[in-house]
Amino acid sequence: NAGVMQNPRHLVRRRGQEARLRCSPMKGHSHVYWYRQLPEEGLKFMVYLQKENIIDESGMPKERFSAEFPKEGPSILRIQQVVRGDSAAYFCASSPGQAPGELFFGEGSRLTVL
Amino acid sequence: QQQVKQSPQSLIVQKGGIPIINCAYENTAFDYFPWYQQFPGKGPALLIAIRPDVSEKKEGRFTISFNKSAKQFSLHIMDSQPGDSATYFCAATLSGGYNKLIFGAGTRLAVHP
Numbered sequence: 117n118a119g120v121m122q123n124p125r126h127l128v129r130r131r132g133q134e135a136r137l138r139c140s141p142m143k144g145h146s147h148v149y150w151y152r153q154l155p156e157e158g159l160k161f162m163v164y165l166q167k168e169n170i171i172d173e174s175g176m177p178k179e180r181f182s183a184e185f186p187k188e189g190p191s192i193l194r195i196q197q198v199v200r201g202d203s204a205a206y207f208c209a210s211s212p213g214q215a216p217g218e219l220f221f222g223e224g225s226r227l228t229v230l
Numbered sequence: 231q232q233q234v235k236q237s238p239q240s241l242i243v244q245k246g247g248i249p250i251i252n253c254a255y256e257n258t259a260f261d262y263f264p265w266y267q268q269f270p271g272k273g274p275a276l277l278i279a280i281r282p283d284v285s286e287k288k289e290g291r292f293t294i295s296f297n298k299s300a301k302q303f304s305l306h307i308m309d310s311q312p313g314d315s316a317t318y319f320c321a322a323t324l325s326g327g328y329n330k331l332i333f334g335a336g337t338r339l340a341v342h343p
Contacts, residue, residue, distance in 0.1 A: 120273070149329055158236075158319055158333035159274065172330060207273050209329070216262040216323045219331065221273030 118143070120222035121190075122208050128228045135195040135202070137225040141210030148191045149219065150183060153205040162206075165191060166214075198229045232257060234322050236334025243310055244342050251305045251337045253320035258301070260322035264331070265294065265305050268317045277318070278305070310341045 165185035264279035
């Protein structure tokens with residue numbers, strides 16, 4: 117009865133490198149959300165995906181960030197050419213349906229950009 | 231108009247006290263208001279949630295009070311315990327939407343023994 121699984125839990129990258137964060141939703145959940153949490157701040161919505169579809173990416177920076185949720189495998193949040201300002205905790209959450217209700221969060225991936 | 235304003239930023243109470251955390255919003259289209267609890271190094275977990283058709287909801291020691299006309303809602307923790315020490319986030323989401331939650335900035339609560 118695993119919850120939302122995120123990996124890696126910690127990731128260190130140098131400026132200009134790529135970061136790939138992975139998220140496996142809870143069993144039976146086909147709705148995935150990514151949120152970003154900067155130090156001492158609340159969580160900011162980034163993107164909402166269903167299997168093979170991006171439903172809402174209004175919170176994603178226009179450049180360097182992309183997300184996918186393929187038919188098979190985990191959801192991936194990809195950050196190209198990372199900058200120091202990308203340092204944050206990235207949380208994935210899943211839900212069984214689309215309607216507002218409980219979101220089940222993973223423990224997050226903490227990205228540090230040197 | 232998409233913001234949720236949360237206060238205070240931090241709060242210290244003694245065991246048994248009743249910490250109160252307040253949130254305010256502007257967008258009247260919001261119609262689902264959850265509270266999440268987050269322990270250090272962990273992801274947030276849903277604590278309790280309310281919809282604007284009720285003014286109060288209790289679950290165990292946690293109570294949400296909702297004032298639709300004032301566009302405010304608050305979390306009360308009765309008989310607080312040291313184990314309640316965590317960061318609490320209020321949130322809101324839009325009518326007819328999905329779980330695109332707009333979070334407050336968080337309140338760091340410390341309950342001293």
